[in-house]
Amino acid sequence: xxxxxxxxxxxxxxxxxxxxxxNQISTVKEISDKYNIPNEVLAKVMQxxxxxxxxxxxxxxxxGYTLARSANDISVMDVIGVVEGTQVGIAQCFSEAPxxxxxxxxxxxxxxxxxxxxxxxxxxxxxxxSEIV
Numbered sequence: 001x002x003x004x005x006x007x008x009x010x011x012x013x014x015x016x017x018x019x020x021x022x023n024q025i026s027t028v029k030e031i032s033d034k035y036n037i038p039n040e041v042l043a044k045v046m047q048x049x050x051x052x053x054x055x056x057x058x059x060x061x062x063x064g065y066t067l068a069r070s071a072n073d074i075s076v077m078d079v080i081g082v083v084e085g086t087q088v089g090i091a092q093c094f095s096e097a098p099x100x101x102x103x104x105x106x107x108x109x110x111x112x113x114x115x116x117x118x119x120x121x122x123x124x125x126x127x128x129x130s131e132i133v
């Protein structure tokens with residue numbers, strides 16, 4: 001079964017939380033405590049989201065995180081790509097190089113699965129954070 005990683009889930013929860021507060025500054029501790037997410041893991045996810053320019057880090061005593069752009073402009077696929085560094089694949093040949101699959105040349109289901117993969121990518125790319133707030 002296709003599953004998003006915990007890190008992607010945490011990233012989506014964090015971005016949704018920030019968006020739901022009309023982009024007010026939120027801290028890792030605040031989000032971690034509210035959603036019972038391990039603080040250290042969330043901090044690393046937030047660093048990736050910052051490097052990926054989905055959120056902005058604000059330093060100082062009143063620091064924390066805000067969205068780097070509108071929730072209407074951040075897709076679920078953006079979060080997946082930044083957190084995982086790769087796309088979600090329903091089969092090995094869609095998430096890795098096809099040559100890493102031992103049966104790729106003789107595979108009889110890669111084309112039908114490719115259609116499913118395309119649809120899945122479309123859903124993740126078209127669903128915006130604003131839709132899950």
